[in-house]
Amino acid sequence: MTESTFPGFGAAVKRLPVPAPLLASLLADIADCAELKCTLRFLWYEAQQSGAPKRVPVSTLQTDGVLLQALGSEDEIERGIALAVERGALIEAGGWLLLRTPQNERAAERFGLAPSQTAVAYPSERPNIFRLYEENIGMLTPLVADELRAAEEEYPSEWVEAAIREAAAGSVRSWRYIEAILERWKREGRGTRSSGKPGRHSEALTAAELLERRRRS
Incomplete structure (x- = not known):
């Protein structure tokens, strides 16, 4: 069955900020569709937040209708989230998801995550x-x-x-x-x-x- 053609973006469509590496080097690194879709959906929810740090409940993504339609099950959503956290794009802290930045790593401690658990990436690894x-x-x-x-x-x-x-x-x-x-x-x-x-x-x-x-x- 042929999928319907996307009609294009309207003149008044809302634009959301996306970290530049996600559209460049990180995009090349992510091979798993679930990881990419969960990361993008997280950014959509994060853009709706005000104040700092911006954070999204894990449960929001787990039960999100768009992700359920795209990935088929909560298990697949949880797998995509886990991959994004393992890669270091997102932080999971006390039931919340945050974009992984130095500021959010510090803020994550306030949500019950020990500093040693926050550092998902490898401190000794040289930056690409x-x-x-x-x-x-x-x-x-x-x-x-x-x-x-x-x-x-x-x-x-x-x-x-x-x-x-x-x-x-x-x-x-x-x-x-x-x-x-x-x-x-x-x-x-x-x-x-x-x-x-x-x-x-x-x-x-x-x-x-x-x-x-x-x-x-």
Whole structure:
């Protein structure tokens, strides 16, 4: 039987905010239909909430008519929720679901979840460089993906990550700027703060100055 054709979105249709990685790197990672549908439905309910933290009862998704129609049973909904929590996209705390953010992780403790249980992801795991770029700089094109792979081969991973974060902190969301930072660190060295954490080079340069240096080199 042929499914009915969707008539399209009306002019006054309500638009909902969606975290950018869910439409990019995370979308590529999620292979299970139940996980994806439960995550999207959670975001729909979260958008209806006011105040902070925004949270949705687990039972709301378990008995949701749209999900029951889409997935067929509460068991399948529960499986989709469990996969989203296991991945680290959502937090389940005391019967509530929250989008996994640093702020919500702290808030989850107030709903009866111990901090050690909240951290679903793996603290020792390095961030995926492509996801880090998308979350801090912008859309990942095939050309930029190739540049990132090449940079990881040429520079230490922590340099690439730090350069992306430095570019974002300076509101210069450009691969050319990130590349210029890496080239400067390679040429002049990369300083560290006394705490041992990565720090900027002692010579502060504007984005324009850094790019101009790169053009002249």
